[in-house]
Amino acid sequence: MTRHRSLALTLLIALLPLNAVALEVVATLPDLGALARAVGGADAKVTVLASHRQDPHYVDPRPSLMLPLRSAQLLVVNGLQLEQGWLPPLIRGARNPRVQVGTQGYLDASFFVQRLQVPTARVSRAMGDVHPGGNPHFTHDPRQGARIATALGQRMAQLDPAHAKGYLARAKALATRLNALASRQRARFAKLPAAKRKVVSYHRSLTYLYACLGLTEVTTVEPRPGIPPSPGHTAKVLTTMRQTGARVIAQESFYPRRVSQTLARLAKGRVVVLPGGAGPKETYEARVMRGVEALHAALAR
Amino acid sequence: MPFPVTPADATPTRPDGRAPAGGTPWARPAGRRVARGLATCAFVAAVALAGRASAQPASPAPAPSAAEMEALRRATEGDRAAGRTSPRRPAGGVAPTPVRPPAPGGAAGMASYRAQAMVGAMNPDISLILDVAAGWFSDDKPLQTGAHDPSRTGFTLQQLELHMASAVDPYFELQTNIVFAEFGVEVEEAYARSLSLPAGLQLRAGQFLARLGRQNPTHPHTWAFADQPILNGKMLGSEGLRGLGMELTWLTPLPWYAEVVVSTQMANGACCARSFWGGAALPVRTPFDLMQLVRLQQFFPLDDDWSLTWGLSAALGPNGTGNGRLGSNRTDLFATDLYVRYRPVASRVRAALSWQTEAMLRRRQVPGRQLRDWGLTSQVVWRYALRWEVGVRGEHVTGVVDDPLDPDWSSARQRVSAQWTFYPSHFSRLRLQGSVDRPSWRIAPVYAAFLALEVLIGAHGSHDF
Numbered sequence: 001m002t003r004h005r006s007l008a009l010t011l012l013i014a015l016l017p018l019n020a021v022a023l024e025v026v027a028t029l030p031d032l033g034a035l036a037r038a039v040g041g042a043d044a045k046v047t048v049l050a051s052h053r054q055d056p057h058y059v060d061p062r063p064s065l066m067l068p069l070r071s072a073q074l075l076v077v078n079g080l081q082l083e084q085g086w087l088p089p090l091i092r093g094a095r096n097p098r099v100q101v102g103t104q105g106y107l108d109a110s111f112f113v114q115r116l117q118v119p120t121a122r123v124s125r126a127m128g129d130v131h132p133g134g135n136p137h138f139t140h141d142p143r144q145g146a147r148i149a150t151a152l153g154q155r156m157a158q159l160d161p162a163h164a165k166g167y168l169a170r171a172k173a174l175a176t177r178l179n180a181l182a183s184r185q186r187a188r189f190a191k192l193p194a195a196k197r198k199v200v201s202y203h204r205s206l207t208y209l210y211a212c213l214g215l216t217e218v219t220t221v222e223p224r225p226g227i228p229p230s231p232g233h234t235a236k237v238l239t240t241m242r243q244t245g246a247r248v249i250a251q252e253s254f255y256p257r258r259v260s261q262t263l264a265r266l267a268k269g270r271v272v273v274l275p276g277g278a279g280p281k282e283t284y285e286a287r288v289m290r291g292v293e294a295l296h297a298a299l300a301r
Numbered sequence: 302m303p304f305p306v307t308p309a310d311a312t313p314t315r316p317d318g319r320a321p322a323g324g325t326p327w328a329r330p331a332g333r334r335v336a337r338g339l340a341t342c343a344f345v346a347a348v349a350l351a352g353r354a355s356a357q358p359a360s361p362a363p364a365p366s367a368a369e370m371e372a373l374r375r376a377t378e379g380d381r382a383a384g385r386t387s388p389r390r391p392a393g394g395v396a397p398t399p400v401r402p403p404a405p406g407g408a409a410g411m412a413s414y415r416a417q418a419m420v421g422a423m424n425p426d427i428s429l430i431l432d433v434a435a436g437w438f439s440d441d442k443p444l445q446t447g448a449h450d451p452s453r454t455g456f457t458l459q460q461l462e463l464h465m466a467s468a469v470d471p472y473f474e475l476q477t478n479i480v481f482a483e484f485g486v487e488v489e490e491a492y493a494r495s496l497s498l499p500a501g502l503q504l505r506a507g508q509f510l511a512r513l514g515r516q517n518p519t520h521p522h523t524w525a526f527a528d529q530p531i532l533n534g535k536m537l538g539s540e541g542l543r544g545l546g547m548e549l550t551w552l553t554p555l556p557w558y559a560e561v562v563v564s565t566q567m568a569n570g571a572c573c574a575r576s577f578w579g580g581a582a583l584p585v586r587t588p589f590d591l592m593q594l595v596r597l598q599q600f601f602p603l604d605d606d607w608s609l610t611w612g613l614s615a616a617l618g619p620n621g622t623g624n625g626r627l628g629s630n631r632t633d634l635f636a637t638d639l640y641v642r643y644r645p646v647a648s649r650v651r652a653a654l655s656w657q658t659e660a661m662l663r664r665r666q667v668p669g670r671q672l673r674d675w676g677l678t679s680q681v682v683w684r685y686a687l688r689w690e691v692g693v694r695g696e697h698v699t700g701v702v703d704d705p706l707d708p709d710w711s712s713a714r715q716r717v718s719a720q721w722t723f724y725p726s727h728f729s730r731l732r733l734q735g736s737v738d739r740p741s742w743r744i745a746p747v748y749a750a751f752l753a754l755e756v757l758i759g760a761h762g763s764h765d766f
Binding site for chain 2: 051053054055058060061062063064066067070084085086087088089092093094095097100101102103125226227228229230231234235238239253254255256257258259261262263265266
């Protein structure tokens with residue numbers, strides 16, 4: 001009897017951490033994961049599906065990615081069809097009614113940001129890989145990060161009312177910090193001579209960052225989103241760089257670099273490789289600053 | 302730039318970082334936003350113009366020299382040949398970009414375009430896939446086993462597939478595949494799938510491809526070769542193993558991915574259940590007159606780059622050789638499949654190497670004896686560059702003497718195929734394929750060459766791993 005009782009007690013203790021488990025959050029992309037970690041604090045356990053080293057358009061929907069989704073209470077997605085090629089089979093396969101599209105456990109970050117480049121006329125695939133809802137790469141902009149943090153705080157508070165105060169307080173503090181960071185950096189970039197505030201991108205994925213920092217994108221290395229550059233188009237890019245005086249080509253780590261490097265050499269400029277997302281242990285602010293510093297250093301040279 | 306940036310683009314975020322009321326930025330009262338946007342635009346434009354003026358060189362920039370053009374040409378080719386540019390086709394499927402309804406012409410566009418887009422957002426995903434091929438065979442009577450294979454010298458319409466899918470409500474989704482081919486129109490798949498069952502369960506009901514092995518539940522659009530493996534054609538059917546029925550799957554709570562599938566389906570159809578009742582029109586009297594299937598599928602992420610999927614399946618049912626005693630003769634089909642994929646996450650190459658192997662063993666009772674045959678298909682596909690892929694496939698399928706289904710197929714048949722595919726984008730592909738087919742009952746091998754084209758329009762859902 002005593003033995004049984006002690007066994008039951010041991011079992012109970014073993015199960016206790018499961019009962020006291022934090023809010024289970026799954027984020028599709030590293031930046032969203034970093035924001036969720038900051039807002040969730042110790043009250044949430046955050047898992048990120050995609051690696052910061054890979055292009056978020058192209059992630060293999062490996063069945064192992066369904067495992068964290070099985071028990072998730074909140075799924076945070078970027079939206080605007082960025083994850084369209086790999087997320088639907090994962091949601092379907094995870095068989096978790098709590099994170100289906102349209103539920104409270106499904107948070108589409110694009111609902112909370114100020115979208116850019118929203119098509120105002122009919123789109124066609126002849127235009128390349130365009131996103132009909134607007135440019136989806138908004139997590140590069142800390143101001144949009146602030147909006148997402150706020151939305152995350154509110155949603156986490158709804159899902160886990162016991163820790164609502166903490167979520168809301170952390171979200172508010174983070175949003176304030178991010179907006180202050182954005183203002184500071186905008187002012188800092190404004191001090192650069194106007195001639196230096198011009199950038200060429202590889203893909204049209206840094207639009208939000210430029211909007212935040214007051215930079216102008218003069219052209220892109222890709223002729224159309226997702227269409228690889230041809231020699232004819234790169235010649236046009238080179239001419240544009242020379243005409244506008246833009247010297248810096250910015251791109252995320254997962255895009256090819258040979259064309260950009262050649263262009264930079266010919267235009268006597270340089271390539272800046274920006275982070276594609278927050279590292280596994282990195283804060284969102286640190287990741288934004290990492291990119292901003294690299295860009296500033298290149299533009300100021 | 303094809304898209305004008307909306308006025309909201311230039312406005313700074315509210316300092317408190319709060320999302321706008323209602324969560325939808327475009328739903329806010331427009332007046333103040335437009336005014337602020339215009340002012341900001343004017344300012345930004347002024348700054349940009351000033352900047353441009355100061356940055357303009359005194360004389361127009363010279364066009365790139367011949368040497369510079371050569372360097373750029375080499376760089377673009379280098380990025381592509383090394384596969385360093387983005388192949389825009391995710392391994393698990395296609396990233397669809399649904400085309401919204403057209404905006405009415407003229408400047409009135411925006412509001413009504415958005416209104417229409419909202420209406421369009423309720424439409425199901427609709428896509429149309431065309432597969433056509435030009436083929437050549439060294440023999441007038443090639444032995445292709447798939448209903449959608451290129452199967453004659455000349456041109457073949459492999460299929461025109463109309464795929465439609467949508468959530469029905471929070472509880473079900475509907476998936477349909479209607480196929481137009483040279484022989485007519487067929488409902489290839491049409492099933493409802495549950496979305497909110499508890500405990501890791503999922504239910505499918507309707508007409509669907511049975512989950513026997515890796516190849517069978519898929520459509521030609523995701524195949525690595527222009528034709529169906531002869532193993533699938535012989536053991537399952539020219540259209541694969543499919544039928545009306547229902548399926549229950551369970552994602553187990555184990556710490557690795559392990560999925561259990563059980564299904565029961567009608568065992569008739571010459572196209573799609575040939576090892577079972579096939580074309581015989583027999584009445585169902587007991588549950589044993591249906592085909593029963595079980596499958597266990599497991600996935601092991603060996604590391605970030607390597608994946609391994611392993612499946613074990615069995616399909617049991619009646620066959621049509623009862624000789625008057627209905628349903629008394631049985632067919633057992635056992636299958637195993639292994640899929641190993643290497644895709645280095647960190648590399649900008651986004652190349653991938655996939656190895657897929659399937660083996661099947663079939664046991665059939667026929668009057669007076671038991672027939673036993675087996676087969677193996679193994680293929681390696683290497684996505685080596687931006688738009689290019691190569692693959693080889695080897696097949697070996699045994700035969701039995703006096704097989705009622707394939708009287709000629711008395712001993713082993715082997716086929717080796719190689720393919721080379723060019724993907725202009727992830728919505729089109731051009732595939733060159735050659736094969737040598739050695740049926741032991743024919744004097745000469747059958748050589749074949751195909752050039753197959755596939756194009757896809759519309760919104761097509763993404764595929765499982």
